[in-house]
Amino acid sequence: MEQRTEISQLGEFGLIDHLTKNIEIQNASTIVGVGDDAAVVDHYGKQTVITTDLLIEGIHFDLMYTPLKHLGYKSVVVNLSDIYAMNATPTQITMSLGISNRISVEALDEFYDGVYTACNLYGVDLIGGDTASSQKGFIISVTAIGEVTPGKYVKRTGAKKGDLVCVSGDLGGAYLGLALLEREKKIYLENPNIQPDLENEDYIVARLLKPEARKDIIDFFAANEIIPTSMMDISDGLSSEILHICKQSECGAVLYEEKIPINEQAKQFAYKLELDPTACALSGGEDYELLFTVQQSDYEKLVLNENISVIGYITEPSEGVTINTKGGNKFNITAQGWNAFQS
Amino acid sequence: MEQRTEISQLGEFGLIDHLTKNIEIQNASTIVGVGDDAAVVDHYGKQTVITTDLLIEGIHFDLMYTPLKHLGYKSVVVNLSDIYAMNATPTQITMSLGISNRISVEALDEFYDGVYTACNLYGVDLIGGDTASSQKGFIISVTAIGEVTPGKYVKRTGAKKGDLVCVSGDLGGAYLGLALLEREKKIYLENPNIQPDLENEDYIVARLLKPEARKDIIDFFAANEIIPTSMMDISDGLSSEILHICKQSECGAVLYEEKIPINEQAKQFAYKLELDPTACALSGGEDYELLFTVQQSDYEKLVLNENISVIGYITEPSEGVTINTKGGNKFNITAQGWNAFQS
Numbered sequence: 119m120e121q122r123t124e125i126s127q128l129g130e131f132g133l134i135d136h137l138t139k140n141i142e143i144q145n146a147s148t149i150v151g152v153g154d155d156a157a158v159v160d161h162y163g164k165q166t167v168i169t170t171d172l173l174i175e176g177i178h179f180d181l182m183y184t185p186l187k188h189l190g191y192k193s194v195v196v197n198l199s200d201i202y203a204m205n206a207t208p209t210q211i212t213m214s215l216g217i218s219n220r221i222s223v224e225a226l227d228e229f230y231d232g233v234y235t236a237c238n239l240y241g242v243d244l245i246g247g248d249t250a251s252s253q254k255g256f257i258i259s260v261t262a263i264g265e266v267t268p269g270k271y272v273k274r275t276g277a278k279k280g281d282l283v284c285v286s287g288d289l290g291g292a293y294l295g296l297a298l299l300e301r302e303k304k305i306y307l308e309n310p311n312i313q314p315d316l317e318n319e320d321y322i323v324a325r326l327l328k329p330e331a332r333k334d335i336i337d338f339f340a341a342n343e344i345i346p347t348s349m350m351d352i353s354d355g356l357s358s359e360i361l362h363i364c365k366q367s368e369c370g371a372v373l374y375e376e377k378i379p380i381n382e383q384a385k386q387f388a389y390k391l392e393l394d395p396t397a398c399a400l401s402g403g404e405d406y407e408l409l410f411t412v413q414q415s416d417y418e419k420l421v422l423n424e425n426i427s428v429i430g431y432i433t434e435p436s437e438g439v440t441i442n443t444k445g446g447n448k449f450n451i452t453a454q455g456w457n458a459f460q461s
Numbered sequence: 462m463e464q465r466t467e468i469s470q471l472g473e474f475g476l477i478d479h480l481t482k483n484i485e486i487q488n489a490s491t492i493v494g495v496g497d498d499a500a501v502v503d504h505y506g507k508q509t510v511i512t513t514d515l516l517i518e519g520i521h522f523d524l525m526y527t528p529l530k531h532l533g534y535k536s537v538v539v540n541l542s543d544i545y546a547m548n549a550t551p552t553q554i555t556m557s558l559g560i561s562n563r564i565s566v567e568a569l570d571e572f573y574d575g576v577y578t579a580c581n582l583y584g585v586d587l588i589g590g591d592t593a594s595s596q597k598g599f600i601i602s603v604t605a606i607g608e609v610t611p612g613k614y615v616k617r618t619g620a621k622k623g624d625l626v627c628v629s630g631d632l633g634g635a636y637l638g639l640a641l642l643e644r645e646k647k648i649y650l651e652n653p654n655i656q657p658d659l660e661n662e663d664y665i666v667a668r669l670l671k672p673e674a675r676k677d678i679i680d681f682f683a684a685n686e687i688i689p690t691s692m693m694d695i696s697d698g699l700s701s702e703i704l705h706i707c708k709q710s711e712c713g714a715v716l717y718e719e720k721i722p723i724n725e726q727a728k729q730f731a732y733k734l735e736l737d738p739t740a741c742a743l744s745g746g747e748d749y750e751l752l753f754t755v756q757q758s759d760y761e762k763l764v765l766n767e768n769i770s771v772i773g774y775i776t777e778p779s780e781g782v783t784i785n786t787k788g789g790n791k792f793n794i795t796a797q798g799w800n801a802f803q804s
Contacts, residue, residue, distance in 0.1 A: 159509040162504075162506060162611075165504075166502040166606075167501050168588065168604070168606065170557050170590055171557070176596045177594050204501065246511065250515045250516070250520055253598065255596065257559065259557055
């Protein structure tokens with residue numbers, strides 16, 4: 119029988135001690151970590167980058183098909199992704215949790231196992247947080263702090279006419295993973311004896327449940343002296359994000375459907391659901407890839423990296439934000455890129 | 462009739478634009494604020510201090526008697542209090558909200574009115590955050606960032622035998638304010654025609670609903686070249702906090718009941734409820750005063766400040782943590798200081 123320790127047995131401070139007792143500080147800049155009113159971080163000569171995300175059960179995740187370890191891992195990664203999207207290196211995180219009495223200490227340990235796995239992999243320190251009771255549902259709030267050489271951070275505002283529009287990795291997979299898990303959940307709820315059919319779908323399931331942040335791309339930029347003119351991470355879908363870049367950079371863009379990178383397994387599953395894979399890439403969220411623009415003169419450097427696809431270019435604002443389809447049509451991209459493709 | 466705009470009318474990004482359109486950056490170190498993946502803060506030559514708090518409706522606050530403007534103000538202040546408790550100066554905050562559809566845009570405006578009032582009063586910048594839907598209840602997560610001259614931060618670990626134990630302001634008021642509002646809520650729920658009786662209780666109600674962080678004490682330390690040997694803010698009650706200091710500094714302490722500062726109005730209301738005012742000071746939370754220790758040689762400087770009370774001194778760890786009562790008894794202080802007084 120599995121052990122179940124009620125959180126009330128430990129008390130708040132016992133719980134915090136329990137959850138943080140194995141922390142090893144990784145960054146010399148972490149001067150004071152967990153266990154005081156606040157953490158102290160030294161950033162002498164570096165600029166500090168800060169981001170925060172709030173994840174709420176029933177809105178952002180479904181514990182019915184989300185293993186807690188993956189959830190802990192993802193909670194960290196989605197914040198680190200925002201730091202990388204500034205061309206910065208994450209160094210610390212804080213994590214606050216709202217915990218209902220449904221969650222046991224063992225369940226929290228599993229969650230933190232994922233948190234620490236992500237921290238170790240990406241070299242960041244957990245330096246503080248807060249734990250609170252929640253009457254309903256599990257609530258996760260993470261703040262990530264990173265550092266960047268002064269002036270080297272990349273905003274969303276610098277895209278210029280003629281710049282190349284690029285994305286890392288592939289798109290749409292996380293959305294299709296979600297569609298798959300929601301389908302299996304529905305089947306299970308209707309008949310609990312049917313086992314979930316996830317065969318050959320490990321790629322899209324992993325894209326949803328255990329995303330990675332693109333540290334490798336930031337390292338590649340540094341090694342090849344590339345500074346993108348604008349950048350952001352793709353959490354809400356390519357359509358939404360390219361519109362953000364164009365709005366904040368005051369420019370237009372042309373994308374090419376055939377250039378949008380989509381994983382083969384994701385594509386096949388989209389067809390199974392009678393969905394357009396491109397629509398999934400445009401409107402599906404949570405891929406945590408990077409969308410960025412570079413000067414044309416950086417093209418020679420970029421082609422070295424098979425994890426980067428050039429998908430279009432930046433235009434005058436008056437030309438709007440459009441996509442040229444494989445069939446030779448041209449559509450305006452809207453925040454609901456999906457609809458554009460359904461019409 | 463009051464206007465009610467549904468949040469869905471604005472959309473997530475419209476909402477963020479709406480909520481942040483009036484931000485004015487106050488700190489030169491704020492290089493990138495709201496509106497990108499992450500904020501950028503320059504702390505060249507300063508150390509960065511970071512803290513975070515999660516506030517959940519039904520656990521930390523009751524919207525039945527908490528005006529939203531006060532709640533916004535308090536959400537900021539309780540985090541700033543943690544920064545001051547490190548002997549640091551807060552410079553930026555991030556704020557994430559989980560919002561149910563019960564909350565209108567007007568209600569959020571009221572909340573942010575309080576947020577910005579606190580930001581302006583304390584000179585901090587709101588530099589980012591996240592907004593999410595919440596299926597139930599209002600969720601507030603704030604992270605505060607501050608700066609401190611390298612090496613001048615004050616932890617909980619430095620109290621030494623012979624040091625004076627001090628507190629700012631007065632204690633127990635917020636707890637009594639809560640007791641009053643809970644009583645009035647109960648009366649109202651039993652008979653909605655009875656108006657709340659808050660006459661002459663404005664002090665304790667304000668202590669709960671609109672606390673202040675002790676910036677003045679940190680400024681006084683700087684002006685008088687005092688560096689406390691240990692410090693923390695009093696959010697869970699004096700008993701709990703002195704035990705933290707003694708545990709983390711590996712020392713004991715003696716407190717004197719007669720020296721514990723309690724406001725006269727708070728005292729009178731405690732008697733009305735047949736509560737011991739000292740027990741309220743020991744166990745009542747949310748006063749957000751500072752508890753700190755200083756070397757005896759700083760005593761001459763401290764007496765200049767009428768907002769600081771010396772309430773005891775630090776001893777060997779073997780002597781435990783005790784309180785000498787007005788009646789001449791000596792009790793051990795426990796995290797439930799209340800119980801010690803009831804026995």
